[in-house]
Amino acid sequence: MIGNIHSIETFGTVDGPGIRYVVFTQGCLLRCQFCHNADTWEIGTGKQMSVAEIMNDIQTYLPFIDASGGGITVSGGEPLLQLPFLISLFKACKKLGIHTTIDSSGGCYSKSALFQEQLGELMEYTDLVLLDLKHINRKKHISLTGMGNDHILDFAHYLSEKAIPVWIRHVLVPTINDNEEDLTKLSEFISTLKNVEKIDILPYHKLGVYKWETLGLDYPLDGIDPPSQESVDFATHILNKAIRAIS
Incomplete structure (x- = not known):
C-alpha cells in the first residue's frame, strides 16, 4: 500500500503522548489562513512511500518511542484523504504494539457509504485522534478555511459515538477566533462530546509565512501578531469549562 507523504519527523514531542514518529501526509481540502504547512495542500503529490518502508524506518526508533509511552502520529495535510493507506499502516503498527494517533481537521469527513466503511475500519486500529477545531461559527469558519464546518462537527460527534479518545486542538488567532x-x-x-480527554490551545504563530512566500501566495493574516499570554490563558479557561462539564 502506497501513500503520498510530505515529510516525516522522527522525534515529535507535541503530536500526542510521549515521543512520536510523525508522518505528514500530502493533500488537504481546507485552506486555513494561518496554515504553516501550505506546501501540503496539493493532492496527489509528495513522495510516494509504502507501508513497508515506513515500518522499516519506525522500528529504528522503537526503543525511544516505547520508553516514552509514545507511538506514531499521522498528520498532514489531511490524513483521512488516504484512508486505505492509513488502515494498512495502522494494522502494521498494531502488530508491533505501537500506539496510533491521527491529527485531523475532519475536513474531508463524509457520510458516504464507502467513506464510513473505511473510516470505521480505521477506527478499530486508532488509539487517539487530535481533532483540530478551527472555528465554531460557520460563516467565520468559511472565511478562515474556505469551507463550512458542518461536516467537521459531524465528525466530532462520530468520534464521540464511537468512543474514540480525542484531544481537541484550537489555534488561537487574535481578532479571528479569540x-x-x-x-x-x-x-x-465540546461539552456535548463524551470522549474529550484534553483541550490544547495552540497560539497562532508566523513560522509558516515563508512557505506562503515560496509558493507565491499572499499571506492573508499579514499584520496579525501572536496572541498574548493573557489571551491564551483566557481562552484556556473558557474552553476547559467543557472538560469540567464532561467530567
Whole structure:
C-alpha cells in the first residue's frame, strides 16, 4: 500500500503522548489562513512511500518511542484523504504494539457509504485522534478555511459515538477566533462530546509565512501578531469549562 507523504519527523514531542514518529501526509481540502504547512495542500503529490518502508524506518526508533509511552502520529495535510493507506499502516503498527494517533481537521469527513466503511475500519486500529477545531461559527469558519464546518462537527460527534479518545486542538488567532462569544460557543459544543480527554490551545504563530512566500501566495493574516499570554490563558479557561462539564 502506497501513500503520498510530505515529510516525516522522527522525534515529535507535541503530536500526542510521549515521543512520536510523525508522518505528514500530502493533500488537504481546507485552506486555513494561518496554515504553516501550505506546501501540503496539493493532492496527489509528495513522495510516494509504502507501508513497508515506513515500518522499516519506525522500528529504528522503537526503543525511544516505547520508553516514552509514545507511538506514531499521522498528520498532514489531511490524513483521512488516504484512508486505505492509513488502515494498512495502522494494522502494521498494531502488530508491533505501537500506539496510533491521527491529527485531523475532519475536513474531508463524509457520510458516504464507502467513506464510513473505511473510516470505521480505521477506527478499530486508532488509539487517539487530535481533532483540530478551527472555528465554531460557520460563516467565520468559511472565511478562515474556505469551507463550512458542518461536516467537521459531524465528525466530532462520530468520534464521540464511537468512543474514540480525542484531544481537541484550537489555534488561537487574535481578532479571528479569540472573542469570548465564539470561545463560549465552542466550549458548549465540546461539552456535548463524551470522549474529550484534553483541550490544547495552540497560539497562532508566523513560522509558516515563508512557505506562503515560496509558493507565491499572499499571506492573508499579514499584520496579525501572536496572541498574548493573557489571551491564551483566557481562552484556556473558557474552553476547559467543557472538560469540567464532561467530567
